[in-house]
Amino acid sequence: MLTDMHIAVIGGDARQLEVIRKLIELDAKLSLIGFDQLDHGFTGATKGQIEELDFASLDAVILPVAGTDSEGKVDTIFSNKKVVLTKEQIEQTPPHFTVYSGISNAYLNEITATCSRNLVKLFERDDVAIYNSIPTVEGTLMMVIQHTDYTIHGSKVMVLGFGRTGMSVARSFQALGAHVRVGARRSEHLARITEMTFTPFHLKDLEQQVQDVDIVINTIPHPIVSANVIAKMPAHTLIIDLASKPGGTDFRYAEKRGVKAFLAPGLPGIVAPKTAGQILANVLTSLLIENKARKENAR
Template identity: 75%
Template sequence: MLTGLHIAVIGGDARQLEVIRKLIELDAKLSLVGFDQLDHGFTGASKEQMNEVDFTTVHAIILPVPGTNLEGQVDTIFSNEKIVLTEELVKNTPEHCTIYSGITNPYLNQLVASTNRKLVQLFDRDDVAIYNAIPTVEGTIMMVIQHTDITIHNSKVAVLGLGRVGMSVARTFAALGANVRVGARKSEHIARIFEMGVTPFHLNDLAANVTDVDVCINTIPHPIVTSDVISKMPAHTLIIDLASKPGGTDFRYAEKRGIKALLAPGLPGIVAPKTAGQIVANVLSQLLKEEMEGRKGN
């Protein structure tokens, strides 16, 4: 249980509702900022403006998956209020206050450095990333069906990267009958791709491996699907970029060539917000319990 823990949940989308439900279930005291337009209330949680929260008693701050923007603003779909997480607010929290976010950026990094607070990036964790790969794959399948006029079965699909998402994408499209090839750099990844029963290739040879693809799915958050690569693709190729913004695709050149290229980060929150929220909520509640027990032990 999280009895006695004061947590500020600041902004977010439908995923945060599952986090709120889970924390209420565990008896935490919640201050909800950026939820004033939410239709239903939560027993045990109070909707507040940023300046109404008593940050001197806040043990944890929970931000949405994207965290903040580069000016410290926190997005929310449940309010028109402009919400900014400032250094001044964070300095008012107890020294042991932890900030939880899906990902980070230079603003958040600077904020925790200047306030000497701990930042936990949930999407850096293997468990969260692997669980999230499930709705990501389902969303990718949905997009391929929507934006092509062929079946996945017997299509030619190139997957770039064999990280936690790339592995799940490759395995699932192969199971659906696609002819899957996977590009990677590390020799152990090449070996794993071979073991999975799909075709490996080195990313140095990417341009030569997209000359006949129907779908190219990128998971690498660096410029990889360049103009040179796109120029070798058939006109009907669909590019789906699952990497975090701004992705790894030259979208301007793809448009110039008439190739459909879609940036699709955050698919779990779009196609399955309830499941995606439960994934975050379960891991977050476990981390909060461990932190609480650690403080008691000290």
């Protein structure tokens, strides 16, 4: 149970609603910031503004998957009021205070490090990333079906990157009858790609490999699908970029060339917010219970 723990949930999308429900079940004291337009009333949770929040009493803050922007602003789809998390606010918190976010950036890293507070990046955890790859794959399949006039079965699909998401995407498209080739750099990844019966290639050969491809699915959060690469693709190729913003695709050149290209980070929150929220809620509650135990042992 999370009795006596004061947790602020700041901003976010429908996934956060599942997190809130779970925390209420566990008897946490909840402050909801950026939810003033939400019709749903959560018994045991208090809606408010960030200026009213007593940071000195907080044990944790839960941010949306995207965390903050480079100036500390937090996305809030349930409010039209600006919400900003600052270093001055973090400085008021007790030493055991923890910030939980899906991903981070230089701003969030800096304000937590400067204040010597713990920052947990949930999407760097294997369990979250693997569970999250399930709705990501379903959303990718949905987008491919919507934006092509041919079947996945028999099509030539290229997956760039063989991390936790890339592996799930490649396996699912192969199960539907696609001819899947996977690009990676690390020798152990190329060996695993071969063992799993995909067609492997080194990313240095990407320009040659895309010349007959129907669908490209990128999971690498660095510029990889460049103008030179897109220039070698057939005009009908569809690009789905699953990497975090700004993705790894030259979208400007893709549009100029007439190649369909979509940046689609956060698919779980779009296609299956309930499931995606439950994944986050389960992991978060385990971490918060551990945090509470450490706090009590330190007394």
